[in-house]
Structures are given as C-alpha cells and as structure tokens.
Amino acid sequence: MKKLIALILITFLSLIVNAQEKKSKTYQQHRSAKTGRYVTKSETKKSPSTTYTTKRKKG
Structure with missing residues (x-):
C-alpha cells in the first residue's frame, strides 16, 4: 500500500x-516598428x- 501511494505521489x-x-x-x-531594432520592455511601455x-x- 505504501509503495502504491509513493508511486502515485x-x-x-x-x-x-x-x-x-x-x-x-x-x-x-519586443521590436520597434519605426526603427526595426529590438527594444527593452521599458521602452515598449513608453510607446x-x-x-x-x-x-x-x-x-
């Protein structure tokens, strides 16, 4: 019984x-549509x- 419980766990x-x-x-x-370069998450939030x-x- 203990082996079965252990196996299920x-x-x-x-x-x-x-x-x-x-x-x-x-x-x-994230990528800028204007410049085409990759930007950070904080820059994404700004624009x-x-x-x-x-x-x-x-x-």
Whole structure:
C-alpha cells in the first residue's frame, strides 16, 4: 500500500515539474516598428503603439 501511494505521489510530482518546464521554454521579444531594432520592455511601455511583441522559443 505504501509503495502504491509513493508511486502515485512521484508520478504526480513529475507531471507538475514537466508542465512547469514547458511554460518556461518561450520568452517575449519586443521590436520597434519605426526603427526595426529590438527594444527593452521599458521602452515598449513608453510607446506601445509603435512596438510589437512576439513569443520566441528558447534555443
């Protein structure tokens, strides 16, 4: 009985860790529409109408 509970617990924890890893494999990249260069997040907040954000995979 203890082995069954331990097996279920380990399976559940591994699923949680796996799901968290999948979330962190992308990041956001911000680009200025006026100049075409990549900008920081703070610059994006200053002029949101002239920047766009894309999600990128970590490679």
